[in-house]
Amino acid sequence: MGAGEWDYLGHSVFHNQSIVFKSGGxxxxxxxxxxxxxGRYSLMEQDPVNPDDEVNTEYIPPGxxxxxxxxxxxxxTNGKAELYLAICNWCKDRDYQTRADFWD
Structure with missing residues (x-):
C-alpha cells in the first residue's frame, strides 16, 4: 500500500514475545x-548490539x-525498525497464548 494506508505485516502467536516485524517508520x-x-504489552525495538529499546508499554484489551x-x-543499514511485542515482565512464563496482528 502507499503512504497513509495500513500494510498488514502478519500475526504472531506467543507466550512471552512475538516474532520480529520490520517497519519503515x-x-x-x-x-x-x-x-x-x-494485558500490559511493551513494544520493543530489537538491537543486536545494544539492549533492546522499549518504545512504550500500554494496556491492550482483547479485541x-x-x-x-x-x-x-x-x-x-536496512533503514528499518525491528519491532516485537512483549508481555509485561511480571506476566512472563504464563500458561496461555496471545495472538496479535501487526500493521505498518
Missing part, C-alpha cells in the same frame, strides 16, 4: 485477538489495538 499498530487475554509512532527507532 511512522505508525506501527498491534491488535490483540478477541480470544486472547488483555483492542494500539498504535505507536516508531520513526525515531528506524536504524541500521
Amino acid at each position: 511512522g505508525n506501527f499498530k498491534a491488535c490483540i485477538s478477541t480470544g486472547s487475554a488483555g 483492542g489495538c494500539h498504535t505507536w509512532n516508531v520513526a525515531s527507532y528506524v536504524d541500521g
